[in-house]
Amino acid sequence: MKTPRYTEIEGRSPGFFALMAVLIAIIGAGVISAFIMHGEGHIITGMTNRIVWGTPHVFAVFLIVAASGALNVASIASVFGRTVYKPLSPLSMVLSMTILAGGLVILILDLGRPEHLLDVPLTQFLYNTMPERWTHSVFGWNFILYTGFMFIVGIYLWFTLVKRHNKYAKTASMVAFLWRLALTTGTGLIFGFLVAREAYDAAILAPMFVVLSFAYGLALFCLVLIPAYAWTGRELGDVIVNRLRKLLGIFVAAALYFVIILNLTNFYSAAKADGIQNFLLFGGNSYSQAFWIGQILLGTLAPLALTLLPGFKSRGALIIASLLVVIGGLSQMYVTIIGGQAFPMDMFPGKIVESVIGDGAIAEYSASLYEILLGLSGIAITLFLAVFAMNVLRILPESLADKDIDPHHSA
């Protein structure tokens, strides 16, 4: 196998500027929405005292989960020794950082008082040397995991790109791999440790988020890789495309397994079966539609067919499969996050609970335009930063043609 030659993408064509302009416009719309939300308060959103995490969280958690998954290509190459993926490692690292950045920007701009983050002495709560003062907050632990991920992947990228540091890249890749597992586990546990709500309170959410991240991250990776090669006129061989296609299929299948186990567990509990499970899966509401149509049909079964059935070999099929995985991922987050809050908590078992604020009743939620724009801007930030990085850093191999990456390839 030849050592790949990495080059920047050329950044002067009208197509490049058009793409960046569109992304900047979406980012601008999202940032303006966030400022309006901050000025007026969340009263102008669809969020209430019952649905406290709305559409921005759907996008943010999806991106944060996908971020660690995008690093997989690098991990497979380095930790698991599949050298065919090696040329894609730098893109995988950069993408994992930009996706995380996109998710975090949404999360921060959706806070009621983001400026208080600057006032809070994080050192006092997060990096304290006295264990008894360490925070119990899973969200607090995630602060450490997010910042640590950026730092570690940054170092890993540096070791990979600078030749004289290459010898340390293997160690860095192992640290990054373990860290990304911790990060997605932490994200899953934000929900998994919420004992108050029936939809959550399940440790399986942590490994499930890890496996979901494999699929979501790889889908976003394919959605960046294939257009990047097509639009810059670089060659992308069938070997790598077919590998990615099969890998995506396997990840989607593994995610389906966890989704089935989680739902079977919930059905096994009589209280949950009649309550939250019935509501989310058979309630005839937007959540059951998002589950069956968004998450299962479009987000799982269709991509499985497009990736694993022999008839679909084109790049277009992989692009569509990846897009569908993203739609499925957003649907899954919608069902998990908003559906999980909409169903009332069983505050007094054995009693019908009623009150003016809707205790005991299904909470209503409809997303506002502000929330949707903020969510979409997170994806735009991800892509903008990724394209910018490809423009200034040498992370994209000049050719991924079969003969350049596969030593056994015969034309």
Place this chain on the structure above:
Amino acid sequence: MSQNKVDQYRRQFLAQASAVAGLSIAPGVILNTVHAKPADQAASDKNRWGLLIDANKCASNCNKCVTACHVENGVVPAGKINYKTDAQWIRKVKLTDRQTGHVQTIPMMCQHCANPPCVDVCPTNASMKREDGVVLVDKHACIGCRYCMMACPYNARSYIHEETTEQKYPRGKGTVESCTLCVHRIDDPNGPIDPACVEACNAEGHKANPF
């Protein structure tokens, strides 16, 4: 023995049983006389504040505790009443037994839990429990992430969705708040005073809230 006498015994028995039950469901609560705490002294764990509610005495058509709380603490909606987004430090909850159909109402507010989940999940320690058991939110440290609202099993917390008006105590748009157990009354320089809801309830003659 006449029927009346049986009823009398039964009543006595029930009264004694509920007294025992009341004490056993509130372990560690020692009702004693508490003296005023100097303003410069931190809350201590010598007193553990709590609220006992006798649900049997709570009148279904009465909302006095809610009104009293919201007047006392300046928790009034900025515009038209919107129960979905307005702050509700205390609310009346109607409970209907699924088997017997027995109906009760109770006031519902922050339970000032011994192990509050809101405090556990808060990433900035804005949600905190004082030494004397009062659970509060530090508005200056709250980043408005609403994780505590996700964790609270009683829907007891409210997010401030819009600019507040007629503030009496610090409140802030974009932060989370809930019942403070009228901490300003507890810390009164002349000695602890009953919270506004308790005072209103007692004045009404229901005496549902011995503090």
